[in-house]
Amino acid sequence: KFSWDETAKQAIAAWESLSSRAEAEIAYLNRSLAHNRLLCAIAERMTQPNDAELVTLSHYLAQNESAGIERQLLLDVSALSQRDAATGVQRVVRNYLKWLLQSPPAGFRVEPVYATRAGGYRYARRFTLHFLGLDEAGVNDDPMRWQRGDIFFGLDMQHHVQLAHADFYRRLMNEGVVVKFLVHDLLPIQLADLFKDSDAKELHEQWLAMIASTDGAVCVSRATADAFEAWIDEHAVPRSPTFRTCWVHNGADIDGSKPSRGLPDAAQTVLHTLRQRPTFLCVSTIEPRKRQQQILEAVEQLWQNGKDINLVLVGQQGWKTEALVERLRTHSEKGRRLFWLEGISDEYLDKVYAESTCLIAASLNEDFGLSLIEAAQHGLPIIARDIPVFREVAGDHADYFQGETAQELAAALNVWLEKYRTNQYPSSKGMPWSTWQKSTEKLKVALVGQNYPRRQLLVDISELVQRDIGTGIQRVVRNILKEWLHNPPEGYRVEPVYATGDQPYRYARKFTAGFLGIPSDGLHDEPIDYTPEDIFFMLDLQPHVQVAKRHFYQELRRQGVRVEFLVHDLLCVLMPEYFGPGAAEGFTRWLEVVAESDGAVCVSQTVAKELGDWVDKKGLMRQRPFKIDWSYSGAELDHAHPTQGLPPDAG
Numbered sequence: 001k002f003s004w005d006e007t008a009k010q011a012i013a014a015w016e017s018l019s020s021r022a023e024a025e026i027a028y029l030n031r032s033l034a035h036n037r038l039l040c041a042i043a044e045r046m047t048q049p050n051d052a053e054l055v056t057l058s059h060y061l062a063q064n065e066s067a068g069i070e071r072q073l074l075l076d077v078s079a080l081s082q083r084d085a086a087t088g089v090q091r092v093v094r095n096y097l098k099w100l101l102q103s104p105p106a107g108f109r110v111e112p113v114y115a116t117r118a119g120g121y122r123y124a125r126r127f128t129l130h131f132l133g134l135d136e137a138g139v140n141d142d143p144m145r146w147q148r149g150d151i152f153f154g155l156d157m158q159h160h161v162q163l164a165h166a167d168f169y170r171r172l173m174n175e176g177v178v179v180k181f182l183v184h185d186l187l188p189i190q191l192a193d194l195f196k197d198s199d200a201k202e203l204h205e206q207w208l209a210m211i212a213s214t215d216g217a218v219c220v221s222r223a224t225a226d227a228f229e230a231w232i233d234e235h236a237v238p239r240s241p242t243f244r245t246c247w248v249h250n251g252a253d254i255d256g257s258k259p260s261r262g263l264p265d266a267a268q269t270v271l272h273t274l275r276q277r278p279t280f281l282c283v284s285t286i287e288p289r290k291r292q293q294q295i296l297e298a299v300e301q302l303w304q305n306g307k308d309i310n311l312v313l314v315g316q317q318g319w320k321t322e323a324l325v326e327r328l329r330t331h332s333e334k335g336r337r338l339f340w341l342e343g344i345s346d347e348y349l350d351k352v353y354a355e356s357t358c359l360i361a362a363s364l365n366e367d368f369g370l371s372l373i374e375a376a377q378h379g380l381p382i383i384a385r386d387i388p389v390f391r392e393v394a395g396d397h398a399d400y401f402q403g404e405t406a407q408e409l410a411a412a413l414n415v416w417l418e419k420y421r422t423n424q425y426p427s428s429k430g431m432p433w434s435t436w437q438k439s440t441e442k443l444k445v446a447l448v449g450q451n452y453p454r455r456q457l458l459v460d461i462s463e464l465v466q467r468d469i470g471t472g473i474q475r476v477v478r479n480i481l482k483e484w485l486h487n488p489p490e491g492y493r494v495e496p497v498y499a500t501g502d503q504p505y506r507y508a509r510k511f512t513a514g515f516l517g518i519p520s521d522g523l524h525d526e527p528i529d530y531t532p533e534d535i536f537f538m539l540d541l542q543p544h545v546q547v548a549k550r551h552f553y554q555e556l557r558r559q560g561v562r563v564e565f566l567v568h569d570l571l572c573v574l575m576p577e578y579f580g581p582g583a584a585e586g587f588t589r590w591l592e593v594v595a596e597s598d599g600a601v602c603v604s605q606t607v608a609k610e611l612g613d614w615v616d617k618k619g620l621m622r623q624r625p626f627k628i629d630w631s632y633s634g635a636e637l638d639h640a641h642p643t644q645g646l647p648p649d650a651g
Contacts, residue, residue, distance in 0.1 A: 028101060028132065029139070031070075031109045032125060036142070063559075065147055066531040071108050071454075072150040073447065074121075074177075075100065078114040079158040081127040088370075089184060092220070092250055093156050099440035101132065105448045108151070113144050117164045120144070148176025148529065149454045151447055153218075155182055159207045166210045167522055173240070174509060174523065176493065178452055179214040185367035186227045187289065194288040194364075196319030208232075212239040218446045219247040220368050223389035238518060241485045242493070244451045248443050249393075251436030252373040260345040267348055270339055274355040277337070278417065279310035281356040281380070283349070283371040284363065286325065286340075287318030291362040291385075296327070296338075297406035298413060303333070307417065312339045312356065314349060353378040358416065361390060362409065369393040376431035383416050397431040453493035456534040458505075458561075459484065463542040465498040465511045473568055476603070476633050477540050485516065492535070497528050501548045504528075532560030539566050543590035550593050563597040570610045591615075599627035 042057070049057075079085075080093045097112065104110045112124040112131075121144040129136040146152070152172055154162060162181075169179045186208070192201035211217050212232055219225040225247040232239060280299065284290040292313055299311045317325050328340045341352065359375035361384040372394050375382050382398035384390040390398070399419070401412035419425040434442070464477050484494045496508040496515075506525040513520035530536070536556055538546060546553075546565075553563045573591065576584035594600050595615050602608040608630040 028110070028128065029125070029134075032111060032123065035145070066149075066529070072111045072146065073100065073105060073108045074144065074146070074150060074152045075110060075112045076114070076121075076152070076154045076162070077112045077124055077127065077156050078116070078161050079156045081112070081114040081124045089157050092182070092184070095251055095436040096155060096440055096443060097131065099437050100444075101128070103437075103440065105444045108448070111144075114141075115161055115165055117161055120168070121165070146172060146175070146177050148456070148531065150176075151178045151180070151452065153180050153182070153447060154211075157182070157184065159203050163203075163206055163210060166213075169210070169214055170522070173215065173242075174507075176456070176529075178216075180216040180218060180447060180451075181211045181214065183208070183211065183217045183219045183224060183228060185220075185224055185365070186231060187365055187367065189231065190227070190365055191289050194320065209237050212237050212243055214240060215242045216244045216246070216451050218443065219245060220250050221389050221392055222247050223387075223392050224367055226388070241516060242451065242453070242488065246446050246450060248439055248446050249434050250368050250370065251439040252370060252377070252433045253435045261347045262345045263348050263351075264344075267351070270341075271351055271355050273336075273339075274310055274312065274352070277308050277310055278357040278420065279312060279355065280358050280360050280413070281312045281314070281352065281375075282360045282362070283314045283374070284361075285315045285318040286313065286321050288320050289364050290315075290318075291364060291404070292321075293324050294404060294406055294409055295360055295362050296324070298409035299338075301406060301410040302413060303337070307414075308337075309417075310337050310339070312341065312352060314341045314344060314352060316343055350378075353380055356380055357420070358383055360413075361385060363387075364404075366390070372398065372428075373431065373433040376428040376433065379427075379429050381416075381420070381425050382428050383412065394428070394431055397426055397428045399426055453488055453491060455492050456530065457484065457489060457492040457494050458528060458530065458534060458536045459494060459496050460498065460505075460536070460538045460542075460546070461496050461508060461511075461540045462498040462500070462545050463540045465496075465508050466500075473541050476566075476568070479634055480539060481515070485512070495528070498525075499545055499549060501545050505549070505552070530556060530559065530561050534561045536561050536563045537566070538564070541566070541568065543586055547586070547589050547593055550596070553593065553597060557598065562599075564599045564601060565594045565597055567594065567600045567602045567607060567611055569603070569607055570614055573614065574610065595626065597626070599625075599629065602628065602630040603633050605630050 046053075075097060077093060077097060080090050080097075084090055084094075100110045112128045113121045114124045114127070115121040122141040123144055125139045125141055126136040129139060152169070173179050186204070188195050188200040188204035189208075195201070197203075208228065208231065217225070217228060219228060225245045229245055231237070280295075282290070282292060282295055284292070286292055295313075296311065299309065302309060313328070328334070328338070331338050334340075341348070344352070353374065358381045359371060361369065361372055361382065363369075363385060365387055366389050369384075369390050372382055372384060372390065376394075376397065382394060384394060384398050384400055386400040386402050390400070399412075399416055401409060403409065403412075416425060459481060461477060461481060464474055464481075468474055468478075481496065485496075488494045496512050497505045498508045498511070499505040505528045507528055509523040509525055510520045513523055536553070556563050570591075572579050572587040573584050591611075591614065594611075600608075600611060602611060608628050612628050
């Protein structure tokens with residue numbers, strides 16, 4: 001393992017890694033400030049511009065940006081940028097931030113941002129440069145910018161700040177930004193009595209309900225994702241139509257390659273004592289949820305029954321543990337067979353793992369279970385409480401126990417000691433675990449590869465927005481719209497839009513909110529924007545409006561937007577005698593607009609053939625490629641908004 005050839009290869013690899021890392025760090029600021037520098041460079045070349053020039057220039061700048069050359073991954077680091085409290089959550093934030101800055105998702109630049117309760121989001125450039133070990137002098141934290149296709153990810157957890165900006169997240173979503181949050185657990189809800197803050201449960205519920213109204217939650221385990229989904233269903237929490245949950249396991253290698261160092265004077269004496277007899281180890285903050293009191297009382301019973309074993313508790317004092325802490329400090333076995341190691345370094349903990357016999361994980365519930373993986377990395381056997389997340393992490397590589405009394409745990413430890421004596425216990429050595437770099441790659445898939453509707457499916461519902469007259473066509477429109485809103489095509493965000501003969505297309509946000517039964521407060525029907533690869537689909541039938549917008553559809557196609565129509569029938573032109581005066585002429589003009597588009601979807605194969613024959617017969621010049629397709633309408637009772645009520649004589 002230690003040949004000069006192998007050492008040289010590793011050294012060269014390390015040097016190359018340092019070089020690419022330095023380039024990535026320098027690239028961060030250059031990419032972050034590129035837009036500002038572009039505007040400054042343009043401004044220097046402009047001499048007394050008039051309003052028309054500024055409007056034209058702004059239009060082209062916006063078109064260039066929306067073309068999709070690069071998008072932002074906006075990472076909320078509001079808590080970490082203000083203070084590193086060295087919590088488990090911030091350990092996750094630091095590691096994901098480190099690896100995302102080094103290796104952004106393809107087509108994105110990573111932009112850490114922050115906010116306060118009273119202040120809006122700003123770029124965290126000064127913090128990020130400090131985080132990267134670079135000079136932040138002369139750099140400003142400008143207000144955050146965004147555009148359609150960006151992703152906002154609530155990487156940090158700061159309940160009060162994020163709840164204060166709930167309306168802002170809705171605005172981001174309305175303007176085409178995908179909004180997702182990292183969710184660690186539901187513990188303040190599941191075990192409310194064991195948390196120090198009396199409002200922890202209510203605050204966490206409000207925070208999770210807010211997240212359910214966004215595009216998604218990335219949970220740290222399958223167990224957390226399942227619990228979140230169950231909580232939403234059980235409490236009928238309103239969720240966004242685009243909301244999805246997924247999960248990515250945390251990394252389990254040493255935090256940020258900066259493990260803490262140092263051994264106290266008594267370390268060697270303690271380590272020597274641990275080698276003398278079987279040693280049970282518990283690594284966790286001292287708090288009621290972790291059940292250290294149950295562990296202590298179980299081991300005390302084993303001592304009384306003649307078992308010569310050690311117990312080591314590693315962790316800082318938490319909350320609601322004053323009686324237990326006093327007991328630990330004054331215990332008769334303290335320093336002999338009982339050890340409480342507070343705030344020890346990573347170096348010391350590594351040695352304690354190496355000298356221990358078995359890890360006890362007795363927590364009532366967890367978000368992930370890092371200590372199990374750390375034990376497995378040291379080849380340390382595990383006995384864990386039988387809860388879903390421990391089963392998820394350890395699988396068959398651990399023993400499990402049930403029960404919350406000292407007697408029940410003592411019995412389980414007795415059984416395990418017998419297994420240990422006969423070498424029949426499960427080995428933890430094959431337990432799978434991920435590095436932070438690998439977890440970051442999976443996180444990038446969760447953010448960009450899943451539920452990321454970068455493009456728009458603009459759905460014209462102009463008639464339905466104005467009035468629902470209950471026709472068969474509107475029944476089709478309602479049902480397709482409902483299905484698309486709840487199950488968008490992969491890669492698309494469904495955006496209902498509408499227009500009138502003399503007014504441009506606008507987003508139908510107020511109508512859509514009412515259609516979905518969600519609040520419409522603060523929503524505005526703003527003019528639509530569009531980018532190449534969007535789709536504009538005329539789901540509704542309003543011929544006079546769509547004929548009036550003929551030139552607009554041509555402009556859409558010139559800008560790379562695909563334009564298609566839904567065609568229900570050609571009865572008006574095939575059987576004009578059954579329709580009012582002028583109807584056939586108006587419908588003919590509408591069909592000419594259809595023939596200029598990219599395609600038509602007909603409600604049956606028969607209608608598709610009739611449309612093709614009619615276009616050919618009229619000698620219309622089809623725009624190429626012009627595709628005619630067909631798809632049957634659904635036939636179940638209108639499940640979007642079925643009408644209710646019976647007339648008096650219905651019986």
